Amino acid sequence: MKITAIRTHILQAGLSQPFAYSRAWYDTRTAMLVEIETDDGLTGWGECYGPARMTAAVVDSVAPWLIGEDALRTDVLWQTVYARLRDHGQKGVVIQGLSGIDIALWDIKGKRFGVPVHQLLGGAARKTVQAYATGLYRRRSADPLKYLPEEAAGYATEGFRAVKLKVGFGIEQDAAATRAVREAIGPEIALMVDANHAYDQVAAIRLGRLIERYDIGWFEEPVPPEDIAGYRAVKAALSIPIAGGECEFTRFGFRDLFVSHALDIAQPDTCAAGGLSECKKIADMSGAFGIRYNPHVWGTGIAIAASLQLLAVLPSHTPTSLAPLEPMLEFDRTEHPIRQAILTRPIEHNAGIVGIPDGPGLGIDIDRDALARFEVK
Ligand code: CA
Numbered sequence: 436m437k438i439t440a441i442r443t444h445i446l447q448a449g450l451s452q453p454f455a456y457s458r459a460w461y462d463t464r465t466a467m468l469v470e471i472e473t474d475d476g477l478t479g480w481g482e483c484y485g486p487a488r489m490t491a492a493v494v495d496s497v498a499p500w501l502i503g504e505d506a507l508r509t510d511v512l513w514q515t516v517y518a519r520l521r522d523h524g525q526k527g528v529v530i531q532g533l534s535g536i537d538i539a540l541w542d543i544k545g546k547r548f549g550v551p552v553h554q555l556l557g558g559a560a561r562k563t564v565q566a567y568a569t570g571l572y573r574r575r576s577a578d579p580l581k582y583l584p585e586e587a588a589g590y591a592t593e594g595f596r597a598v599k600l601k602v603g604f605g606i607e608q609d610a611a612a613t614r615a616v617r618e619a620i621g622p623e624i625a626l627m628v629d630a631n632h633a634y635d636q637v638a639a640i641r642l643g644r645l646i647e648r649y650d651i652g653w654f655e656e657p658v659p660p661e662d663i664a665g666y667r668a669v670k671a672a673l674s675i676p677i678a679g680g681e682c683e684f685t686r687f688g689f690r691d692l693f694v695s696h697a698l699d700i701a702q703p704d705t706c707a708a709g710g711l712s713e714c715k716k717i718a719d720m721s722g723a724f725g726i727r728y729n730p731h732v733w734g735t736g737i738a739i740a741a742s743l744q745l746l747a748v749l750p751s752h753t754p755t756s757l758a759p760l761e762p763m764l765e766f767d768r769t770e771h772p773i774r775q776a777i778l779t780r781p782i783e784h785n786a787g788i789v790g791i792p793d794g795p796g797l798g799i800d801i802d803r804d805a806l807a808r809f810e811v812k
Pocket residue numbers: 629631655656681731
């Protein structure tokens with residue numbers, strides 16, 4: 436089955452109100468989708484995390500190397516692209532571009548054999564996954580100590596058993612926000628915090644010590660991704676589990692991170708770290724190191740579906756327990772007009788639980804009219 440076309444789709448949508456994490460404001464959402472066609476009429480879809488125009492340029496540049504190749508040889512094609520760009524793109528947008536291609540090829544492979552991707556990746560360990568609500572961003576106006584606990588309580592009412600708060604806005608303010616959210620959701624709901632590497636190790640340890648008392652599920656990206664020694668220092672100083680990895684790439688990058696024992700929880704993004712082929716390898720390696728794997732997810736329904744296919748096959752974090760602790764889906768609850776609109780059947784949660792799509796490939800179908808509506812010409 437030969438690849439006949441590889442197309443990129445840059446989508447964009449404005450937001451009704453801007454929101455911020457520790458380093459930037461958003462007033463639009465963008466997405467970069469990869470569509471691959473084959474000579475027997477099957478089409479596969481993938482998505483790239485990262486700057487859309489840059490990842491589109493990568494995919495468009497790589498496409499001629501893949502036309503005419505057998506779409507089912509996913510590992511070989513991955514290695515071919517990686518090897519040709521090794522001198523220039525071991526991390527970053529090259530791997531993000533490759534990720535979208537790889538996911539689209541897995542979608543094709545599943546459709547070719549009439550089974551969901553998770554069946555080809557080793558078989559489902561679970562049919563549903565617990566989602567945690569990613570939200571609790573900052574807004575332009577009003578008091579965060581009022582709107583953050585209100586928003587968090589809303590997630591609890593919807594049935595989410597875990598929520599993640601953005602921090603990195605100043606240590607005292609972060610500690611106050613963490614306390615307010617914990618008080619709003621009560622002791623039973625898991626609360627994680629994410630600094631998006633806003634701090635250095637001194638600031639991260641100080642914040643960590645102030646919020647340890649609020650039973651924090653994990654402290655995500657406390658320091659910049661290059662600062663492995665900083666990660667280790669934060670991890671050694673705090674009782675809170677340390678998470679990170681959305682800025683790391685491929686088995687080679689995660690090998691070094693795992694060997695350094697900088698993390699308790701690895702968060703590769705399936706649409707950035709190398710696609711399904713590579714993230715399965717990273718997940719197997721994380722198991723060997725005793726490091727938990729909870730994928731970073733930030734994108735449209737294609738990214739969510741690809742992440743769910745991988746989540747289906749991950750082992751539980753406590754593999755020998757009768758009450759195993761399972762990996763969770765990161766479920767972005769911020770405004771994203773494109774996220775579900777491009778799917779013919781939205782991927783929704785039911786009381787914080789998301790079903791893993793069990794149709795062929797990624798288990799989703801794309802609404803072409805919605806795609807056209809958001810496409811940047
Ligand atoms: Ca994050």
